[in-house]
Amino acid sequence: MEGREESAQRAKLSPSTSQPVSGVFSHFQPYAQSKGPILALGTLFATSAVIPSTVVRPNVYFPPYLHRVGFSLAFGGAAYVLAAGDARNGSGIATAWTLTYLFLHLRRSLKPPFYPMTLAMTGGATACAALYGTEYFMYQT
Numbered sequence: 001m002e003g004r005e006e007s008a009q010r011a012k013l014s015p016s017t018s019q020p021v022s023g024v025f026s027h028f029q030p031y032a033q034s035k036g037p038i039l040a041l042g043t044l045f046a047t048s049a050v051i052p053s054t055v056v057r058p059n060v061y062f063p064p065y066l067h068r069v070g071f072s073l074a075f076g077g078a079a080y081v082l083a084a085g086d087a088r089n090g091s092g093i094a095t096a097w098t099l100t101y102l103f104l105h106l107r108r109s110l111k112p113p114f115y116p117m118t119l120a121m122t123g124g125a126t127a128c129a130a131l132y133g134t135e136y137f138m139y140q141t
Contacts, residue, residue, distance in 0.1 A: 025134060025138075025139070028131060028134075029135065029139065031131060032087075032091060032131050032132055032134065032135035032139075033082070033087040033091070033135065034082060035078075035079040035080075035082040035083045035090070037127070037128050037131055037132075038075050038078045038079045038082065038090075038094045038128055038132065039075070039076070039079040040124070041075050041098075041121075041124045041125065041128050042071075042072045042073075042074075042075030042076045042078075042079060043072075044120060044121060044124055045068050045069075045071050045072035045075060045121060046068075046069070046072040048063075048068050048117050048121060049065060049068040049069045049072065051117060053065070056115055057113070057115075059113060060113050060114070060115045060118075061105075061108040061109060061111065061115070061118060062115055062117070062118055063104075063105050063109075063118065063121070067101075067104070067105070068121075071097060071101050074093075074097040075094070075097060075098075075128075077093065078090055078093040078094040078097060078132075081093055082094070087135070087140075088136070088140050090132075091132040091133075091135045091136040091140070092132075092136045094128055094129075094132040095129055095132045095133040095136050095137075098125045098126075098128045098129035098132070098133075099129050099133070101121075101125045102122070102125055102126060102129060105118075105121075105122065106122060106126075109121070109122040110122065
């Protein structure tokens with residue numbers, strides 16, 4: 001009997017609660033707990049997978065096909081977790097995968113000559129890393 005009561009009390013204590021935020025980030029916190037930004041980034045990566053690498057000039061950097069498809073799936077998974085209501089794990093997954101993309105591709109993406117799709121992917125990953133990373137590392141309890 002006591003085991004059931006303890007598990008019911010643990011269920012009431014949600015690990016994905018976040019502290020109320022005041023200041024500049026208070027306007028962005030609803031977005032950091034929603035699936036919208038990371039789903040848009042996943043859609044951008046999936047769209048970029050349709051673009052053949054032969055369209056891009058030879059001296060312009062464009063991430064490999066498998067990276068574009070793989071990261072779009074990872075971002076879609078993070079959006080699914082956020083849509084399921086788990087803001088803590090969803091923001092953590094989004095932060096981890098966006099930082100991984102930036103670690104692999106940031107330097108080469110920002111060297112001239114630029115390709116607009118690569119800049120959009122890098123900018124979106126940077127924005128999502130900042131948005132979800134702030135939620136995950138600073139405001140989750």
